[in-house]
Amino acid sequence: MGVVVVAAGSGTRLGADRPKAFVELAGATLLHHAVRGVLASGPDEVVVVVPEVRVAEAQSAIRSLVGSGPATTTVVPGGAERTDSVAAGLAALSPAVDVVLVHDAARCLTPVEVFERVLAALALGAKGAIPGLPVVDTIKVVDAGGMITDTPRRSSLRAVQTPQGFDREVLAAAHASGSTATDDAALVEALGHGVVVVEGDERALKITTPEDLARAERLLGSTRD
Numbered sequence: 001m002g003v004v005v006v007a008a009g010s011g012t013r014l015g016a017d018r019p020k021a022f023v024e025l026a027g028a029t030l031l032h033h034a035v036r037g038v039l040a041s042g043p044d045e046v047v048v049v050v051p052e053v054r055v056a057e058a059q060s061a062i063r064s065l066v067g068s069g070p071a072t073t074t075v076v077p078g079g080a081e082r083t084d085s086v087a088a089g090l091a092a093l094s095p096a097v098d099v100v101l102v103h104d105a106a107r108c109l110t111p112v113e114v115f116e117r118v119l120a121a122l123a124l125g126a127k128g129a130i131p132g133l134p135v136v137d138t139i140k141v142v143d144a145g146g147m148i149t150d151t152p153r154r155s156s157l158r159a160v161q162t163p164q165g166f167d168r169e170v171l172a173a174a175h176a177s178g179s180t181a182t183d184d185a186a187l188v189e190a191l192g193h194g195v196v197v198v199e200g201d202e203r204a205l206k207i208t209t210p211e212d213l214a215r216a217e218r219l220l221g222s223t224r225d
């Protein structure tokens with residue numbers, strides 16, 4: 001099993017002076033937390049995708065984390081969109097890898113149980129499996145003018161997370177289509193493959209704003225409310 005960790009975003013909404021994955025949370029970068037979580041899932045290979053100017057820095061940070069563990073790790077530069085970064089990571093996996101998980105470094109506190117649920121669904125034969133949580137708000141679909149065009153039934157909605165797992169050939173074909181999307185499942189769905197949603201976890205939140213960072217710190221128990 002191979003994992004592509006995408007960490008090449010700028011993280012503008014966090015308002016930091018560096019790319020989001022290099023911001024610190026409780027004394028370690030988001031990237032450090034994310035890769036540590038990924039390694040706990042027992043991958044054969046990990047490819048980390050970072051901004052081009054951060055490749056050397058990420059290589060040395062990851063070397064210290066991996067130590068003498070069994071996983072092969074590679075760091076490659078990302079692209080303009082998340083989809084480009086995932087494609088760059090996929091291309092760097094060795095041909096032996098037949099199952100791929102794609103994980104956002106921004107979801108750096110994702111517990112190992114989530115990785116395990118995704119892998120278990122793939123082992124049962126799913127071509128794609130992604131974690132998700134029921135939504136608490138009622139979601140509206142609106143047009144460009146803000147007028148509501150649809151109100152999907154809340155019970156049928158899931159807020160999805162990463163890691164998103166796929167049969168490698170299916171994911172590669174989805175990326176070869178040249179489309180872009182905010183998650184990989186959308187590309188695979190567009191090819192007509194079934195993707196199953198397994199139970200996600202609140203701790204797999206995507207750190208996007210300073211408030212999310214504060215919430216992640218509380219989850220880590222490093223600050224008090």
Ligand code: C5P
Pocket residue numbers: 006007008009010020021049078079080081082083085086103104105106107182206208
């Ligand atoms: O921008 P967004 O919040 O969707 O980013 C989700 C993940 O994708 C983050 O971990 C971010 O670093 C990564 N990303 C990337 N390359 C980009 C844009 C986002 O690796 N060009």
